[in-house]
Structures are given as structure tokens and as C-alpha cells.
Amino acid sequence: MKTRVYLVLLLLACLYSKAQDKTSTIIPAPVKITVSKGIYHLTQSTPVTFSGFKQVPAGLKEFATKTLWFKAAATNVKHSSNKGLMVVLDKTxxxxxxxxRLSVNASGIKIVSDTEKGLFYGLxxxxxxxxxxxxxxxxxEIEDYPRYSYRGLHLDVGRHLFPVSFIKQYIDLLAQYKLNTFHWHLTEDQGWRIEIKKYPKLTSVGGFREQTxxxxxxxxxxxxxxxxxxGxxxxxxxxxxxxxxxxxxxxxxPEIEMPGHSLAALSAYPQFACGDDPGPFKAAQTWGIFPDVYCAGKEETFKFLEDILDEVMSLFPAKYIHIGGDECPKDRWKTCRYCQKRIRDLGLKDEHELQSYFIQRMEKYVNSKGKKIIGWDEILEGGLxxxxxxxxxxxxxGGIAAAQQDHDVIMTPGAFLxxxxTENKADEGPLTHGSFLPLSKVYSYNPTPENLSPLQQKRIIGVxxxxxxxxxATPDKALYMLLPRLFALSEVAWTMPQNKSWINFSEKKLTVxxxxxxxxxxxxxxxxxxxxxxxxxTAATYLLDYKVPVKGAKIYYTINGYFPYQTDYLYKGPVIINVPPSQxxxxxxxxxxxxGKRSSTVTVHVVNQQNVKQSSSAPKRLRIGYSIPIDKITPESMAYAKANGIACIETFLGPYVDTARNFKFTDEQITAKIKAAKKAADDAGIEIWSVHMLFGKRIDISLPDEAERQKVMELHxxxxxxxxxxxxxxxxxxxSWYLGLNERELRKSQMIKSAVEMNKVVKAINATLVIENMLGPELLVDARRERPLCRTVEETVEIMNRLPADIYSAIDLNHIKNPERLIDAMGERVKTLHVADGTGRAENHFFPCSGQGQNDWVAIFTALAKVNYNGPFMYESAYKDAKDFKSCYETLYQSFERSLQVKKE
Structure with missing residues (x-):
């Protein structure tokens, strides 16, 4: 009998524990939640009653009886009962x-709100x-409400079209995670996606592009x-x-883009572009910004757009219409006689004010129909x-400026939202835009800027x-990019900051x-x-101590550097990996x-340096240098640099060359300017250590087109x-880091050919040629759209070995994780290094270029000592003020000295 009682109690305890776990995995986290002892058991026959309704909304009724799997018919009563599931609309x-409010007790489940929306979120x-x-x-007991009234998710159907069934699935996800606004981006340069009966060619012509x-x-x-x-x-x-x-x-x-991003519309109705006989135009086949936009000088343009908006507004009962306003080039307006006449007639200053006129005129029209406009932050330009x-x-x-002008704001900064x-390493996962946006960064975002006053903060209506x-191009790709970052957005938009917890979110909620x-x-x-x-x-052992991010998933691993499959080691619990000396x-x-879905791989490189000959003392203190454009080298800047501990500089001649690869000045003028810069440095006692040659997609020494490469070589x-x-x-x-698909080997060959050819010229001016930044993306801090020449340390060493021995390497600490690995591998071919372009004030220096990762400065200085590095500590900086560089270096270097002292003790 005692055993039976014990088993019953144990079962109840397990049920309570499991039920309690569910409350801690709610997304988004509620405002208040209290869990007490006690269990309520649901069955499919649990009655469902609605109270306070004249007529129960179909959406609520369907959700309660189908989505929640209750089979009993829902009833609508005047007064709520204390049985089963009770959904109560109470205006008081x-x-x-x-x-x-949601309560679960011995009587049943009760959800109460003064709005239908509140009841829906309770369900x-x-x-x-x-x-x-x-x-x-x-x-x-739960009491809950949102932080922001506007909680939105956008979908661009202009570049790629998605079926109606997927749009509904998209909306389901919004609703499930308490987002309340679907921003439907319906028009673009690449396609017009909404039927307008008065202008049928918008879809029959503008709805299609020839190719992609x-x-x-x-x-x-x-x-x-x-x-x-x-379509x-x-x-x-x-x-x-x-x-x-x-x-x-x-x-x-809905979003109807204007005045820019309008090429698809103009392909159908070219008369609304600038000029007397504009066009013909085609819907764009690629991405980007295009110069042909709606003409702001023609009256018929506004009639055309007003007609479109009339039909759009009749389809969408929302109080807002989004009219774009972003990325509108002014090229055509500058040469259009209609636009220039409009500017003169209205006394406008320039084309920016003309855009402001355009937006304000469309706003007045939308306001006259009882609605408001939303626009991207460019609508601030020229007057809001x-x-x-x-x-x-x-x-x-832009959001801060608008709030300070007493305008409502929706925050949607690209860096966070x-x-x-991508969430992947550069060479893993599908093709994406490229910039890196991990889940943790989305979750960390706070839409309300602290530097606004309390009154101005109220203008931030949402996110x-x-x-x-x-x-x-496909629904599955859209879901892959959306999830699980949608979950993070849900808590950013709904949950109060004090109720958010990244650890609970990432380690508990996500798994469920x-x-x-x-x-x-x-x-x-x-x-x-x-x-x-x-x-x-650097260690003799490594503890593999991981958790699965998806309930029921498995972790597989290898210790030989190979990509792991289900045939490799199955992680069952913490494992100690032993690394023998010198291995x-x-x-x-x-x-x-x-x-069967897979994550990106994670790589841990463990090196046991026991029995490896190490430098027993610190390398001599390195000279401090920093990079500065040639036109900024003046007697004043050099004197200031010298006074703040700068011993040498790196410069570049970019200010003398335009984007078309032409020199901005005559040879005589450039020579005079360079001589003045050289004298300023010499007078201050500062050595010109290096010149960074121009780089970029159009002036790259690895260009695959041989004729273009030769032009670039002549420029260099x-x-x-x-x-x-x-x-x-x-x-x-x-x-360059902008390799095309399948170009890597050709680019390597072209780079080697250029380096060998250029080395002769470099020697002729008594300098040494150095190649920088070939490595990535395995070690890239910010694995974005770039495709560097080399993906691993080993690949980088291999390409250096194909170069003549008198061509050396530059190690850029700005962009790679664990740069000590590359320093070790390159050995004495390391001639110079670049330090992150900011003022690192702490030993654990964060890379300011991405906010990702930390440098292990002890490991870096150890590696530099090992290869007998005697170059400068060169800050690659765009900042004018160099006063912090020396103190930063001293802080970092002293951490290395302390580590040596600890080893001796």
C-alpha cells in the first residue's frame, strides 16, 4: 500500500514538474507569471464556453475548438461558468x-480580457x-500585455513572389508569436505584384522580368x-x-514604393518617368538601386499614383499605407526640365526638397482618405x-530625429532586424545577402533609445x-532565414526588458x-x-561540454578536422579530449x-605546445604606428602623433584617385603634395613604414579578366x-574579397602573376612587397558576403609558398579569429601587422569592426616572440586622434608580461 501511494505521489510530482516547465518556455515571456502546486487535467471533451459576446468571432471560436484540439462544441453564455475552458470578454x-489574464486552477482554465485581441493572445x-x-x-496565474503597440514583420514579394498559401503560413507565425502587423512589400524595380484594374499593364507588363x-x-x-x-x-x-x-x-x-524603386511600373507606363519621351524600360533583372524613377515634375505622375492608391486603400482597411520613399536617386530629376521647373516654381533648394514635396503631397492625399503614411527614414530628407x-x-x-520632431517611429535597423x-559561416548554408546577424544580436536589441526624453520615447510605437x-526565392528559404530569429523578435516587441533572459531563451525556450x-x-x-x-x-586537454539546441536532436563530432556525419562520434555527455605534447x-x-536538419559546424583547434621551444622572455617592445591618408599628413598631425608616442605611419594615396581610376591632379601637383607630406613626417621624426596600395573590386590585382588586370597593374x-x-x-x-562563384583558383593564379610582376617594381624603389588579408572565412570575425582567396591557414601557407621567398605576409588582426595561428604558420615571413581600427582599452580587446569575438593577446604576443617579429604595432585607423594607441598597446603588452611572470612562478 505504501509503495502504491509513493508511486502515485511520484507520478504527480513528475506531472507537476513537466507542467511547470511549460510556463518557463512561453514565447514571448509574459509580464507576470505565478505557478503554484496543483494540476488541472485537460481532456478532449473539456467544455469550452465564451462569455460577454453578442456573437463569438469565428477566429476565436475556431482557435479554441480546432487549434487547441478540444472536441466539445463551444457555447456562448451570458455569464461565465467555473468549468472547463472559459473565454471571457469583460469590458470592465x-x-x-x-x-x-489567464488562470489555471481546480475549476478549469479562464482567459479574461477587455478586447478580442487580448483573448486571442491568451489562447x-x-x-x-x-x-x-x-x-x-x-x-x-498570468497577467500579460505588450511593450509596443506595433509589432511587425515584413515580406518582400517584389523581388520574388510567394504563393497565397505561404502568405497565410507567414501570417500564422506572426499571430502565434503575438506580432500584429504584416508589412507587405508589393512593388519593386523587379516586379509589380498587386492587380490595379485601372492600369492593367502594371501586372501584365510590370509583373514580369525577362530573366534573373x-x-x-x-x-x-x-x-x-x-x-x-x-506573377x-x-x-x-x-x-x-x-x-x-x-x-x-x-x-x-501594403507598401507601394515611390518615387524610387519604380522601374517595373515604368516598364508598363514609361510616360510617368522624367523627360519628354522616356523609355522604353524593363523590369530589373538584377538587384540594387536604379536611376529611373517617377517624375516629380509632371502632374500626371501624381494622378497616376493617386489612382493606384485609391484601389489599394479600398483593399486594405489598415489605417496606414507605406509609400516607401527610400533609395531614390536624383540623377534624372537633375536633368529633367519638368522637375527643374517644379523646383523653381516652388522655390525649393534642391532635389532633396523636391522629394520632400513629393512625399508631402502624397501624404496629403492619403490623409484626405482618412489614412496615414509610413515611409522609410529617407523621408526625413528635405523636411518631414x-x-x-x-x-x-x-x-x-533617423528614428531618433523623427521622435525628437514629435513623429511616431517604428524601429527596424538593418544591423539588428x-x-x-546570414546566420551562417560564409561557406556554409545557402546564398544570402551576406552581412552577419546572429540570433543573439537580434535578441539583444532594445528599440527605445535611452538618449530620448520620456516623452520622446513614447513616440517609439514599435519595432x-x-x-x-x-x-x-522559395518558401522554405524564407522560413530558414526567418526562424528562429522570429522568436527573438517576438520577445523584443512584446516582453518588458526586465523579463528577458538570453540564457533561458537560448537554452530552454528554443529547444522546445x-x-x-x-x-x-x-x-x-x-x-x-x-x-x-x-x-x-593552447592546452593538453579540452572538455567537450555541450547541450543540444533542439529537443531530441543529437550532436556528432570529429577530432581529426573532418566534417562530422552521423557515422562519427555521437555526443552522449561531457568528453575530455586529450592532446599529446607537440600535437x-x-x-x-x-x-x-x-x-535530418543540420547546424553549421563549430571548430575548436586545440594545440599542446608542451616540449615546443618557446621564447622565454617577452619580445622587445614594439614601435607604435597608425595609418593615415596621404592628404592628412601635415606638420600639425605629425607633431601631434609624435607627442603621443607614434613612431611610424602607414599611408595610402586613395585621396588622389577617383572611382573611375583616374588621377584627380596632374603629376606635378601630386609630386608636390607627396613631397610636402614626406617633409612633414621627416621633420617630426616619424618613419613612413609602409604604403597600402589601393584595393577594391575594380582595382584588384586578382581580376580574372586579363585585359582589366593589365589596366589595374598600370595604375599601380x-x-x-x-x-x-x-x-x-x-x-x-x-x-579583393569579392570573388565570384567558382573563381577562387583563377583568382589565386592572377594574384600570384601580379605579385611576381609587381615585385620587380617594388624592388626598384628599395621596398619590400607584402601581401595582406588572403585568409578567411574560417577565421573571419565577420563572415559576411566577402569570399577571400583562402579559407584556411593551410591554404594561406600554400599560396605563400607559391610566391617568391622575398614576398612577405601582413597579418591583419582586424578580421580574423585567433590570428596567432596564422602568425605561427607564417613564421618569419610576417613583416607587419594591422591592429583593430579602434581604441582597444582592455586586455580582452573586442574587434570593433563587428563586435564579435575577443583577441587572446597573450597568445598573439607569444606567437610574435616565437617568429622574432620586429615590425611595428600598426593601428589601421580612420580616427584622427591617436592619443590612445600607446596606452592601449601598453595595456595589452603588460598582460603578456604578467603571463610570463606567472609561468616563471
Whole structure:
């Protein structure tokens, strides 16, 4: 009998524990939640009652009886009962807008709100509380409401079209995670996607492009798929989607771009472009910004757009219409007689004020129809429209400026909320825009700037993430880019900052929510093992101590540097990896979910330097240098640098060359300027250590086109002629990081050919040739769109070995993780190094170029001592003020000295 009682109690305890766990995995986290002892058991016959409604909304009723799997018919009663699931609309309770209360006790489950939206969100929370297995809910009290009234997610259907079924799935995800606004980006240079009955050619012509770019923008040569692409949404489909969203309490805001991003519309109706007989135009086949835009001087342009907006506004009941306003080149306006006449007639200063006129005129029209406009933050330029809402995407400055002018603001900065940015290493995962945006960075975002006054902060009405579709052509790709970052957005938009916890979110909530997605076959990006990060360490052992980021997933790993598969070691718990003296282990790990989805690999390089000959003392203190443009080398700047401990400089002649690869001055003028710079440095006692040659996509020594490479070589040779005046020790070349697909080997050959040819010229001016920044992306701090020549340390060493022995290497600490590995591998071919372009004030110096990772300065100085490095500590800096550089170096160097002292003791 005692045993039976014990087992019953144990079972109840387990049920309570599991039920309690569900409350800690709610996304977004509620405002208040209290869990007490006690279990309420659900069954499929649990009654569902609605109270306080004249008529129960179909969306609420369907959600309660279908989504929540209750089979009993829902009933509508005047007064709530104390049984089963009770959904109560009570206009007398005091809750912030969209708020709700949810309680689970012995009587049942009760959700109360003064709005239908609040009840819907309460039901969403209940859905997350219901266990996957079993029917036990712990006794719970929740009070909840959102931080922001506008909680949005955007989808670009202009570049790539998505089916109606996917749009509905997209809206379902918004609603499930308590987002309330779907921003539907319907028009672009590449395609017009909404039926306008008065102007049918907008879709029959502007809705299609002849072909689409394959691969990355600006990759040369450009390759296209030769497939006609397009389509659009009929007005019937639009109404269907808007109604579907309304049933989920999601508002749909359409975006009709103007005056820029209008090439598809102009391909159908060219008369609304600048000029007397403009066109013909074609819908864009590639990505970017295009100069042909709506003419702001023609009256018929405004009539055309007003007609379009009339039809659009009749389809969308939302109080907002988004009219774009971003990335509008002014080239055509500057030469258009209609636009210039408009500027003169209105007494405008320039084309920026003409754009302001354009936006303000359209705003007045939209206001006359009882709606407001939203525009991207460029609408601030030239003067902000009276009632406009600003969507701040170029950082937060636009949003701050708009709030200070008493305008409502939606924060959507690209660095935090552009979900088309990658979460992967550069060579893993699908093709993307490229910029790196990890889940943790999304979660860390706070949309309300602290430097606004309390009154101005109230102008921040919400936050939105954007999904631009240049490189997203399928629904699964869209979901892969969206999830799980949507979960982070949900908590940024809804949850109060004090209730957020990255550890709980990443280690507990994600595992549950991603497991649900995996079980339903939904595509998503699989995070790397919890606790794992790419790193290099010096040690005799390494503790592999990871957790799975998806419930039910498995971690596989290798210790031989090979890519892990299910046939490799299965991680079952903490493992100690032993590394014998003078050996290394390259540990790679990957997560594989039950459905077979894989994470990016994580690489840990463990080196046991025991029995390896080490430098027993610190290297001599290095000279401090910094980079400075040639036109900034003046007697004043050099005297200031000398007074602040600068011994040498690196310079570059970029200010003398324009973007078309032409010199801005005569040879005589350039010679005189360089001589003046040389004298200023000499007079201050500062050595010109190196000249960094120009680099970039169009002036790269590895260009695959031989004729273009020869032109670039001639430019560099002329620049080297000027460099001879400066008498530098080193000449640095930086191969481009913008390789096209399948170009790497050709680029390597072209770079080697150029380096050998250039070495002769460099020797002639008594300098040494140095090649910089070939390495990545395995060690890149910011694995963005760039494709460097080499992907590993070993590949970098191999290419250096193909160069003559009198060509050396520059190590750039700005961009690579664990640069000591490259220093070790290059040995005495390391002639110079670049330090992060900022003022690192701490021993654990963060890379300011990306905010990612930390340098192990002890390991770096150890490696420099080992290779007998005697070059400078060269700050590659765009800052004018060099006063912090020496103290920064001393701080870092002293950490190395302390580590040596510890070893001696």
C-alpha cells in the first residue's frame, strides 16, 4: 500500500514538474507569471464556453475548438461558468491594450480580457502551456500585455513572389508569436505584384522580368537564368489574405514604393518617368538601386499614383499605407526640365526638397482618405511630412530625429532586424545577402533609445523585422532565414526588458519551440551546439561540454578536422579530449535534428605546445604606428602623433584617385603634395613604414579578366612611382574579397602573376612587397558576403609558398579569429601587422569592426616572440586622434608580461 501511494505521489510530482516547465518556455515571456502546486487535467471533451459576446468571432471560436484540439462544441453564455475552458470578454477590467489574464486552477482554465485581441493572445499562450504529451497543466496565474503597440514583420514579394498559401503560413507565425502587423512589400524595380484594374499593364507588363541574376550581385561576369519570371496577386486574393489576417488579429499594411524603386511600373507606363519621351524600360533583372524613377515634375505622375492608391486603400482597411520613399536617386530629376521647373516654381533648394514635396503631397492625399503614411527614414530628407510615421532602417539616427520632431517611429535597423542577413559561416548554408546577424544580436536589441526624453520615447510605437527577397526565392528559404530569429523578435516587441533572459531563451525556450517546428516538418535554421564556439586554445586537454539546441536532436563530432556525419562520434555527455605534447586536435561538431536538419559546424583547434621551444622572455617592445591618408599628413598631425608616442605611419594615396581610376591632379601637383607630406613626417621624426596600395573590386590585382588586370597593374605601377618619394620600407597589396562563384583558383593564379610582376617594381624603389588579408572565412570575425582567396591557414601557407621567398605576409588582426595561428604558420615571413581600427582599452580587446569575438593577446604576443617579429604595432585607423594607441598597446603588452611572470612562478 505504501509503495502504491509513493508511486502515485511520484507520478504527480513528475506531472507537476513537466507542467511547470511549460510556463518557463512561453514565447514571448509574459509580464507576470505565478505557478503554484496543483494540476488541472485537460481532456478532449473539456467544455469550452465564451462569455460577454453578442456573437463569438469565428477566429476565436475556431482557435479554441480546432487549434487547441478540444472536441466539445463551444457555447456562448451570458455569464461565465467555473468549468472547463472559459473565454471571457469583460469590458470592465483594467488592462493595457491587447492585455489578458489567464488562470489555471481546480475549476478549469479562464482567459479574461477587455478586447478580442487580448483573448486571442491568451489562447496563444494557452496553446504553449498544453503539454505535447499528456494533459496536465500546473495551476498558473498570468497577467500579460505588450511593450509596443506595433509589432511587425515584413515580406518582400517584389523581388520574388510567394504563393497565397505561404502568405497565410507567414501570417500564422506572426499571430502565434503575438506580432500584429504584416508589412507587405508589393512593388519593386523587379516586379509589380498587386492587380490595379485601372492600369492593367502594371501586372501584365510590370509583373514580369525577362530573366534573373544567378548568384551574388556584382559578381563578374554576371550570369542570368534566361527564365521569364513573374506573377501577381489578384484583388480577390488580396481580399482573401487581408480577411485571413484579420481573423488572426493581424493588420496588413501594403507598401507601394515611390518615387524610387519604380522601374517595373515604368516598364508598363514609361510616360510617368522624367523627360519628354522616356523609355522604353524593363523590369530589373538584377538587384540594387536604379536611376529611373517617377517624375516629380509632371502632374500626371501624381494622378497616376493617386489612382493606384485609391484601389489599394479600398483593399486594405489598415489605417496606414507605406509609400516607401527610400533609395531614390536624383540623377534624372537633375536633368529633367519638368522637375527643374517644379523646383523653381516652388522655390525649393534642391532635389532633396523636391522629394520632400513629393512625399508631402502624397501624404496629403492619403490623409484626405482618412489614412496615414509610413515611409522609410529617407523621408526625413528635405523636411518631414506633417503626419508621417518614420520607419528607421539605416540604424537608429533617423528614428531618433523623427521622435525628437514629435513623429511616431517604428524601429527596424538593418544591423539588428534584417532577417535576410546570414546566420551562417560564409561557406556554409545557402546564398544570402551576406552581412552577419546572429540570433543573439537580434535578441539583444532594445528599440527605445535611452538618449530620448520620456516623452520622446513614447513616440517609439514599435519595432519590425524585414525579410528582403533578393536571394530568397522559395518558401522554405524564407522560413530558414526567418526562424528562429522570429522568436527573438517576438520577445523584443512584446516582453518588458526586465523579463528577458538570453540564457533561458537560448537554452530552454528554443529547444522546445524548434522541436515543434522540426516535428511538423517546418524549415528553420538549426543553431550550433549550446556552449560551442569557434576558437583556438593552447592546452593538453579540452572538455567537450555541450547541450543540444533542439529537443531530441543529437550532436556528432570529429577530432581529426573532418566534417562530422552521423557515422562519427555521437555526443552522449561531457568528453575530455586529450592532446599529446607537440600535437594538435581539430574538433568539429554539428547538430542534427530528428528530421535530418543540420547546424553549421563549430571548430575548436586545440594545440599542446608542451616540449615546443618557446621564447622565454617577452619580445622587445614594439614601435607604435597608425595609418593615415596621404592628404592628412601635415606638420600639425605629425607633431601631434609624435607627442603621443607614434613612431611610424602607414599611408595610402586613395585621396588622389577617383572611382573611375583616374588621377584627380596632374603629376606635378601630386609630386608636390607627396613631397610636402614626406617633409612633414621627416621633420617630426616619424618613419613612413609602409604604403597600402589601393584595393577594391575594380582595382584588384586578382581580376580574372586579363585585359582589366593589365589596366589595374598600370595604375599601380604609376602609384608606385609616386611612392618612391616617400621611401617606405613596405608596399602592401590587399587582394579583393569579392570573388565570384567558382573563381577562387583563377583568382589565386592572377594574384600570384601580379605579385611576381609587381615585385620587380617594388624592388626598384628599395621596398619590400607584402601581401595582406588572403585568409578567411574560417577565421573571419565577420563572415559576411566577402569570399577571400583562402579559407584556411593551410591554404594561406600554400599560396605563400607559391610566391617568391622575398614576398612577405601582413597579418591583419582586424578580421580574423585567433590570428596567432596564422602568425605561427607564417613564421618569419610576417613583416607587419594591422591592429583593430579602434581604441582597444582592455586586455580582452573586442574587434570593433563587428563586435564579435575577443583577441587572446597573450597568445598573439607569444606567437610574435616565437617568429622574432620586429615590425611595428600598426593601428589601421580612420580616427584622427591617436592619443590612445600607446596606452592601449601598453595595456595589452603588460598582460603578456604578467603571463610570463606567472609561468616563471
Amino acid at each position: 477590467i483594467q488592462l493595457p491594450d491587447e492585455g489578458y 496563444q499562450t494557452l496553446l504553449q502551456l498544453i503539454p505535447d504529451e499528456g494533459s496536465a497543466l500546473s495551476f498558473t 541574376l544567378i548568384g551574388k550581385l556584382r559578381t563578374k561576369p554576371e550570369v542570368y537564368d534566361s527564365i521569364r519570371y513573374g 501577381f496577386y489578384t484583388q480577390k486574393e488580396v481580399r482573401e489574405i487581408v480577411a485571413y489576417a484579420a481573423s488572426k488579429y493581424v493588420v496588413v499594411i 511630412a506633417k503626419n508621417a510615421v518614420v520607419m528607421s532602417w539605416r540604424g537608429t539616427k 534584417y532577417f535576410n542577413y 519590425q523585422a524585414n525579410l528582403w527577397s533578393e536571394y530568397i 519551440h524548434l522541436a515543434k517546428l522540426d516535428k511538423t516538418g517546418t524549415m528553420f535554421h538549426v543553431p550550433s551546439p549550446i556552449g560551442a564556439k569557434d576558437t583556438t586554445i 594538435e586536435r581539430i574538433i568539429k561538431s554539428v547538430v542534427i535534428t530528428p528530421s 605601377k604609376k602609384i608606385l612611382g609616386f611612392c618612391s618619394i616617400l621611401k617606405p620600407k613596405l608596399i602592401l597589396f590587399h587582394p
